[in-house]
Structure formats: C-alpha cells, structure tokens
Amino acid sequence: MTEDVPSDDAETDVPDTGKERSGPATCDCGSTVDEDRRNFMQGVAAAGATTLGAIPFTSEAELEAILQKHFKEMSEQEKAELVERLEKKYREKYDTPVDVSTAEAEEGVVFGYALDIQKCIGCRRCVYACVEENNQSREAPGHPETTQLQWIRVLELPDSHLEPGTEQNTDELVGDELGTKFGTITAGISYEESDHYYDPDEVPEEDTFYLPVQCQHCEDPPCVKACPTQATWKEPDGIVVVDYDWCIGCRYCMTACPYYARRFNPSEAHVPEDELNPDMHYLGNRPRPEEAVEKCTFCIQRSREGEYPACVEACPVGARKFGNLLDPENEIRRILDQKRVFRLKQHLGTEPKFFYFME
Amino acid sequence: MSEAWRGASVTLLVIAVFGLLAVAPAGGAAPAPGAADPAAAANATASNCSSCHAYLVTNRTPRKLTVETPDHSFELEHGDGRFWCLTCHAPGNRNRLVLFNGSTVGFGSKNATPLCAQCHGPVYDDWKEHIHGTWEGSWKDGTPKKYCVDCHDPHGPAFGTLTPAPPPEQPPDPLATAGALLPDWYALAFGVVLVIGVGLVGYAASTVERDQP
Numbered sequence: 001m002t003e004d005v006p007s008d009d010a011e012t013d014v015p016d017t018g019k020e021r022s023g024p025a026t027c028d029c030g031s032t033v034d035e036d037r038r039n040f041m042q043g044v045a046a047a048g049a050t051t052l053g054a055i056p057f058t059s060e061a062e063l064e065a066i067l068q069k070h071f072k073e074m075s076e077q078e079k080a081e082l083v084e085r086l087e088k089k090y091r092e093k094y095d096t097p098v099d100v101s102t103a104e105a106e107e108g109v110v111f112g113y114a115l116d117i118q119k120c121i122g123c124r125r126c127v128y129a130c131v132e133e134n135n136q137s138r139e140a141p142g143h144p145e146t147t148q149l150q151w152i153r154v155l156e157l158p159d160s161h162l163e164p165g166t167e168q169n170t171d172e173l174v175g176d177e178l179g180t181k182f183g184t185i186t187a188g189i190s191y192e193e194s195d196h197y198y199d200p201d202e203v204p205e206e207d208t209f210y211l212p213v214q215c216q217h218c219e220d221p222p223c224v225k226a227c228p229t230q231a232t233w234k235e236p237d238g239i240v241v242v243d244y245d246w247c248i249g250c251r252y253c254m255t256a257c258p259y260y261a262r263r264f265n266p267s268e269a270h271v272p273e274d275e276l277n278p279d280m281h282y283l284g285n286r287p288r289p290e291e292a293v294e295k296c297t298f299c300i301q302r303s304r305e306g307e308y309p310a311c312v313e314a315c316p317v318g319a320r321k322f323g324n325l326l327d328p329e330n331e332i333r334r335i336l337d338q339k340r341v342f343r344l345k346q347h348l349g350t351e352p353k354f355f356y357f358m359e
Numbered sequence: 360m361s362e363a364w365r366g367a368s369v370t371l372l373v374i375a376v377f378g379l380l381a382v383a384p385a386g387g388a389a390p391a392p393g394a395a396d397p398a399a400a401a402n403a404t405a406s407n408c409s410s411c412h413a414y415l416v417t418n419r420t421p422r423k424l425t426v427e428t429p430d431h432s433f434e435l436e437h438g439d440g441r442f443w444c445l446t447c448h449a450p451g452n453r454n455r456l457v458l459f460n461g462s463t464v465g466f467g468s469k470n471a472t473p474l475c476a477q478c479h480g481p482v483y484d485d486w487k488e489h490i491h492g493t494w495e496g497s498w499k500d501g502t503p504k505k506y507c508v509d510c511h512d513p514h515g516p517a518f519g520t521l522t523p524a525p526p527p528e529q530p531p532d533p534l535a536t537a538g539a540l541l542p543d544w545y546a547l548a549f550g551v552v553l554v555i556g557v558g559l560v561g562y563a564a565s566t567v568e569r570d571q572p
Contacts (some may be wrong), residue, residue, distance in 0.1 A: 128524050313504070330498070
C-alpha cells in the first residue's frame with residue numbers, strides 16, 4: 001500500500017495523462033482497493049464540482065441564509081448583517097421599507113399577562129388585531145395554497161348553572177358537575193364542551209362565557225424541551241420565542257404544547273402588501289418562511305419597546321392586562337395581589353405567565 | 360297626548376322667548392347666539408344646556424320629563440330609580456355636573472370621572488391601578504384610552520352587544536381534500552389495484568396449499 005501513495009500524487013499532479021492510470025494497477029495486491037479509492041475520489045471530485053458549480057446560481061443572500069448561525073450565538077456584527085439581509089429581502093418582496101429589530105430583553109423585566117374572563121365578550125377583536133400586527137398569514141380567496149393562521153383562539157363555554165333538586169344524582173356525576181345539597185352545579189372549564197367556531201349575530205350570548213387562549217409563555221415550557229434543534233427557547237424576560245430560520249417544521253413542539261398555542265404554516269406567509277406591518281422583530285412578527293412553527297410572542301416588537309401588545313390595546317372591554325411581573329407597582333402585580341386568579345391546566349406544572357382573573 | 364302637546368308648546372314658548380332676547384339690543388347676560396333657531400335647539404349638546412336652562416326656573420321636583428327637542432324623555436336606566444336628572448346635573452348651571460359636596464365639574468369624560476367615583480369607589484380604585492378600563496401606550500406607565508363615560512352610557516350603563524369578528528376557518532374535510540388532490544379516476548384505480556392485490560394474494564395462498572403435500 002505504501003508504494004501507492006507516490007503514484008497517487010503523480011496522478012493528481014498530472015491528471016490528464018491516461019497512461020499513468022495503468023501504473024499502479026501493476027501491483028496485483030492493491031489493484032481493487034486502488035480502483036475503489038479512485039472511483040470514490042472521482043465521485044467526491046464530481047460532487048464537489050457540482051456543488052461549486054451550483055454556487056454561481058445561488059445568490060449571496062441565499063448562501064448566507066444557509067450558513068446562518070443560531071441566533072443566540074451571533075455576535076452584534078452578525079446580527080447587524082442578518083438584519084440588513086432580511087430588510088433587503090422584505091423590502092424587495094413587499095415593495096415597502098421595513099425595520100427589523102433584534103432588541104434584547106430589558107434587565108429586571110419578566111412579562112406577565114392577565115385576562116378578565118368576567119369582562120370578555122368574545123368579540124374576537126383581539127384575534128384580528130393580532131393578525132394585523134404580527135403579519136400572520138391570511139387566506140386569499142381562490143388560492144388554496146394560502147393558509148389562515150391565528151395565534152389567539154377564543155373558546156365559548158357554557159356558563160355555570162345550578163339544577164335544584166338533583167342532589168340525589170351525586171353518584172353519577174362526572175367531569176365538571178358537582179353535587180351539593182342545593183342541587184347539581186355544573187361549572188368550570190370543559191374543553192370538550194367548548195366551541196371556537198361560534199358565529200352568532202351578537203355577542204355575548206346568554207349563559208356562556210368566553211376564554212381566549214394563546215401562548216401561555218410557560219416558565220417551564222414543554223415545547224422548548226421537545227424541540228430537537230433548539231429553535232425555540234425562553235428569553236430572559238420570559239417570552240418564549242421561535243427562530244423561524246432554525247425551525248425544521250417537525251411540529252414536535254405543537255404536540256408538546258398543552259394549550260394548542262402553536263401554529264404551523266406549510267406554505268410561505270401570505271400577507272397582502274398594503275397590510276404588512278413594517279415594524280418587525282427577528283423573533284417576532286417578520287413574515288415567516290415556509291414550514292415554520294409560530295406563536296404569540298407578547299408582541300415582542302412592541303413589548304420590548306415598552307408598548308402594550310396589540311391585543312391589549314384592541315380589547316374594547318379592557319379585559320386584557322399586561323405588565324412587568326417584577327415591578328410590585330405594575331398592574332399585573334396588583335391583579336395577582338387583589339383578584340381571584342387561575343392558570344390554565346395548572347396541574348401540568350408548566351407555570352404559565354398568562355393568568356385569568358375575575359373579581 | 361295632552362302632556363306631549365304641553366311639552367311641545369313649552370318648547371315653542373322657550374324658543375320664542377329666546378328669539379325676543381336675541382333680537383333685543385341689550386339681551387341680558389350674553390344669550391347664546393343662535394338659540395332662537397329651532398335647529399340650534401335640535402343640535403343642542405351637553406355643552407350648551409344653559410342656552411335654554413339659564414332662562415328657566417329650576418323645578419327640583421323629580422318628574423317625568425317630556426321635552427322632545429332635544430330629547431329629555433328617555434328612560435333613565437341608572438341607579439334603579441334612585442336618581443333623577445339633578446342628582447348629577449348641577450341645578451344652578453346646567454353646563455356643569457354636581458358632586459355630592461356641592462362643587463361642580465365640567466362635562467367631558469375626563470372631567471366627570473370624580474362624579475362616577477363617588478359611588479363606584481372600588482371600580483375607580485381598580486381603574487387608577489390600570490386594572491379596570493382600557494389603557495394604551497407603555498406597560499410601564501399606561502395612559503387612559505377611555506374614561507368612564509366613554510364606555511358606559513351614564514343614563515344606561517349596561518353594556519350592549521357587539522357583532523363578533525368572523526370565526527376561524529374550519530379545518531378541511533379529509534374526504535373532500537382527497538377528492539381535490541387525487542384525479543377523478545382514483546376510485547377506479549384503487550379498485551383495480553385492490554382486485555389485482557387480492558388476486559395475487561389468493562394465488563400465492565393456493566400455491567402454498569398445492570406445495571404442502
């Protein structure tokens with residue numbers, strides 16, 4: 001085998017002389033191995049040449065996108081280049097100047113959210129404010145490839161009621177029914193009985209209450225544990241974010257989420273040009289590439305600038321409250337101190353930072 | 360019927376008196392311009408109540424009002440019959456509202472907030488702490504988007520209903536999706552494949568049986 005090495009060198013030095021190829025083959029002990037190697041090397045060279053040949057057909061931006069680092073590992077310089085590349089891309093696609101931010105979490109801030117279920121009337125103003133703010137994909141009539149995504153889902157649930165004189169049925173009670181000496185009380189949140197496609201002429205309807213559900217921004221998020229590429233994580237200010245460029249679209253996180261808070265778009269986001277929100281954040285509302293999972297980010301592009309999320313400002317009855325959990329003077333802390341508060345599926349131990357409250 | 364007629368005649372009388380005052384060269388304490396015009400009375404807003412009431416004797420007896428222009432005859436759906444107009448409207452100056460301590464505040468949602476707070480203390484406390492109501496701006500120090508009467512009609516504070524925005528689209532029916540994606544002859548092709556497959560399996564089974572002995 002050792003005598004093959006110089007002959008290989010000779011071959012690489014003078015690759016176009018066919019005669020050289022017969023030289024090493026004279027050694028019968030190494031002939032098959034050598035041919036295998038030669039074939040392998042030729043294959044590698046061909047593959048390399050194909051790859052190199054493909055480079056001129058790949059734009060520089062596409063190449064940069066392929067070689068992009070994980071967002072958390074990027075330097076300031078790399079983030080700046082990334083922002084420049086994305087702004088150029090969106091500017092060309094939507095024909096309007098956009099501003100992509102990479103603002104980081106503020107020190108001493110952990111965001112919390114509270115929703116008054118006594119006030120919510122189920123009008124879905126928050127849903128559409130969210131769609132517009134976050135450049136969510138809309139369905140275009142006549143284009144089945146466009147997907148409608150909404151990060152907020154409003155559930156309509158039957159209100160609690162008391163059936164007097166039914167206390168003898170306590171043995172048969174299941175689910176949310178509770179036998180008391182006054183009668184059977186049906187109360188609580190029963191997802192099986194909930195309806196999110198309700199469409200009456202007027203809301204609120206009689207004997208119902210409404211429960212809007214979106215990303216609960218868990219302190220111990222199961223979706224983050226499920227992600228095989230670390231494309232989703234919890235930021236220092238408590239917002240659970242997704243790096244859409246690192247998401248491979250496996251949807252494990254959607255399966256892991258107990259709140260049905262994550263959405264998957266098999267096609268690229270369809271946002272009409274004139275409805276694009278140009279104030280974007282890399283981890284927030286920039287138009288998502290295809291086959292990425294997305295979800296509520298507490299409007300990271302707004303909350304990191306000190307603003308209320310869009311749903312909070314859109315709510316006509318003031319049921320939605322948002323603030324800094326670390327500031328004792330903040331409205332969110334006052335709600336936790338003064339009101340009756342619960343969290344969804346508390347028994348799962350996900351520790352949501354999204355609270356529901358009532359008087 | 361006679362009451363309505365009386366109300367209308369009172370209105371006409373008021374307008375006539377104002378007309379005279381407006382025409383008179385030294386028309387008293389600056390009568391509101393245009394008050395003589397019936398159209399102006401129809402357009403009367405909360406800011407110019409005094410254009411009529413400054414010239415009327417205040418009758419403090421709670422009673423059903425019948426003046427129609429502007430409409431004074433609505434049902435008061437606030438306070439379960441405990442209130443009437445002069446509970447909140449200042450008897451001495453109808454362009455202002457009166458607090459329990461006798462001081463007055465102007466109209467306008469922001470000005471009237473202390474008036475509501477007199478009875479609705481806990482809600483007012485919640486509002487001051489941003490728990491009640493709608494706020495905008497920054498979560499660090501939000502500014503009020505609405506004051507009390509911007510959302511709650513003081514004469515009927517119960518919330519009305521809203522038309523909900525459209526529901527999310529239903530997930531597609533799997534059979535309909537299959538029908539749209541597959542060609543028309545997919546059922547036939549499926550049947551043919553099934554028949555051939557069953558035939559092959561059957562033939563294999565029979566072969567196995569034949570080879571057994």
